[in-house]
Amino acid sequence: MSMNWKDINWQTLEELRAPFLEGNKTKDYWRSVSDLEHYDLTFAQRIGWKWNAVLAELHERGFELEPASHLVDWGCGSGIASRLFVESFGSESISKISLFDRSKLAQTFAMNRLNEVCQLPVRLLEAGQIPDSGYVLLLSHVLGELNAVDLAELNSWIEKSQTVIWVEPGTPALSAKIVAQRERWRETFNVVAPCRHQMQCGMLSGKNANNWCHFFAPPPPEVFSDSNWTKFGKTMKIDLRSLPTSFLVLDKVAKSTDDERKRVIGRPQLFNGYATFIGCNVDGVREAKLLKRDGKEQYRELKDVKFTRFIDC
Ligand SMILES: C[S@@+](CC[C@H](N)C(=O)[O-])C[C@H]1O[C@@H](n2cnc3c(N)ncnc32)[C@H](O)[C@@H]1O
Known part of the structure; x- marks a missing residue:
């Protein structure tokens, strides 16, 4: 049985957060x-809101699982990523789940x-016990905890996977690490998301030293109405309305199609009569401008928090 808000010990939450702050x-x-x-x-629920946005994007893009997929959740923690994945794709298309974490x-x-x-069979893996190839590897909020040796170990799990779905906080540092992993793997895998192309990441151009690849997942309505979440946000000093996320989806078969439209990165800026945003497409990452008179609907849309947003301009 899962825990309820009334059983929360706020001191425990503070202690859990301490290693991250330090x-x-x-x-x-x-x-x-x-x-x-x-x-x-x-904390895991908040991570789950980011997963929901990434999974929704995958469905929107028509991404399909191979029948009888084997799910591997690496650095699983409490297992939020695999639970949401099963909920989103349904257990019919999954044959088994394997969990790995340095913590038993x-x-x-x-x-x-x-x-x-x-009802799916779930097994626990030991360090180095890499399953037979062809699995779907879920990675969530682990990159910030890995040293070079750990990352090399993780890369050997990535190598044998068929699909990688990777969700991290949208900070400049973690986004840069995700981009480095994209570069490391883009010739072995197809890049499915967030990019619509397979070329070198445009963020790596010197002109983008102050930009980073991140998107804002929409928070669920309860964040605004539930007093437990209000207290959590205040006590932990976390703005729950803002969910910056970096992510990467790689697949050995499924492909992203090249798209001329620009994917909006980060938050657009709205001015009277026009908006500016960092846009990414196959031609690179650069600041773009949308005149309100040229796209009233698109201009209005830029006001909402939206995770997946393409603009034609
Ligand atoms: C911030 S938690 C995230 C947990 C979960 N993936 C989530 O999104 O809620 C990071 C997890 O990675 C695990 N971890 C850290 N370094 C690891 C390593 N080298 N090998 C395996 N697991 C590791 C930690 O024990 C922890 O459970």
Whole structure:
């Protein structure tokens, strides 16, 4: 059974957040099942809102799973990524789920939570126990915790996968790491998202030193109406209305189609009569301008928080 807001110990949440604020994430920080319950009810839900945006984009793009896909959640924590993935794609198209984390406590917690929401076989993997190739690899909020050795290990899991779906916070540092991984893998895999092309990432051009690849996932309505979330946001000093996200979807078969339209990166800026935004397409990443008179509908749309947005200008 999952935990309720009334059982929250706010001190536990503060302690869970401390290693992240102090940048000290190199050792296992899960101390108890209670830690994972607290995380799963709060921080993991916020991560889940980002996953929902990425999964919605994949559906929008017509991305399909191979029948009987094997799901591998690496650095699974409480297992939010695999739970939402199963919910979104349905258990019919998945044959089994494997979980890996340096914390046994986390792996077991994630398995128990998965068992509550689906009937699929779930197994726990050991370090180095890379499954047979062809799996869907889910990676969520792990990149900031990996040193060079860990990343090399993760890359050997990526190499044997068929699909990688990777969601990280949309900070400049993590976005740069995601872009580096895109460069590392773009000749082995097709890049499905966020890009609409397979070329070198336009962010790598010197002109984009102050830009980074990130998007804003829309928060769910309860963030604005539920007093528990209000208290969580205030106590943890997190603005829950803002969900900056970097992500990457790679696949050995599925492909993104080249698109002349520009994908809007970050937040557009709206002025009287025009808007500017950082736009990305096969020609690179650069600032673009949309005159209101040339696209009233598009100009209006730029006001909303939207994760996936293409503009024709
Ligand atoms: C911030 S949590 C994210 C958990 C989960 N993926 C999510 O999105 O909620 C990072 C997780 O990565 C795990 N982790 C960190 N370094 C790892 C490594 N080198 N190998 C395996 N797991 C690792 C941690 O134990 C933790 O569970």
